[in-house]
Amino acid sequence: MSDLAHSPLRLTALVIAAIAIVPTALLILRHLVTLRDPALTRRAQLLDVVWTVVPLLAVVGLLAASGLA
């Protein structure tokens, strides 16, 4: 595995991934917030937040892990 700083391929892929993932994850989050159903119970609303945030945090974590690999 080549060092990120010395691999144009890795760097290019990482920049593409970051541009695709970070702003879009924020857009998904923003859109899902507008879809929030106030009629849900407090527990259901809390779970809704968890199910929304966890996959988006995970993908940012994967982006970081790939860059640090």
Place this chain on the structure above:
Amino acid sequence: MSTEVVTATRAHGGIAAVVSDYVKLTKPRVISLLLVTTAMAMFIAAHGAPDGMLLLWTMVGGYLAAGGANAINHYVDRDIDGHMKRTDGRPVVAGRVTPARALVFGVACGVASAVILGLAANALTAAMGLAGLVVYVGIYTLWLKRSTVHNIVIGGAAGAFPPLVGWAAVTGNLGLYAWLLFAVIFYWTPPHFWALALLLKRDYAAAGVPMLPVVHGDDATRLQILLWTVVMIGVTVLPAAAGVAGLFYLVSALVLGGVFLTLAWMLWRRPGVGMARATFHYSLLYLALLFVAMAIDAA
């Protein structure tokens, strides 16, 4: 025709029909794509062709794990399957297989998969096969499917286990690349499944399943498909960013992802059943080709 011949012919037809119903319980068409990802993960992990017998037994074990999960799903969902056109002919709903037999068959498949994967490969492979079954039945079918609009986002993890099975069978461990393969399927599932949900919205509504288009409508679903497609493309280039895949794979991922994004964009701009169907069908081809590209790149 003599009575004996007629009886024998009916008995033969009966056995064939019974076998056919039990095969249907495993949902073979759905499993075929999962097995492609398992096999390709083995080729990637082995940097070429894996051992033939290991490949064969991993496919058998992988089929039984996924098939067992699907059979248990038939048992659990028998109360709603009858409300959907797509599923109202399933063996349990139609009364051709009793619910108890479907459950026993599913559990037996799961146990058999663990034994086969454990003996032919290793304990980690068996554990990954069972983990996929548990997530599909426990997390998706029993918990999330009927309770949240995020059901297929989180439940999509179940379909992401097959490459972990393949990877573990070859290497005996799960490194970063294996988890990136898991992530590719995990983030592919929302745009793939929501395109299908747009087509089956009435069925899901009739069954009371809170799929995204049922709860929030088609417009919100089409926007989510577009956004998740962009995230998915970002995830697919991560193997190249991590330095475990090369230029061939990066270009392949971007070209294949570009076609997916174009379809998702067209679906968003020009809604219709035709575009939803095209996006869904392409998503199946896309995943298979993406994994083939990874395997070629790794060879």
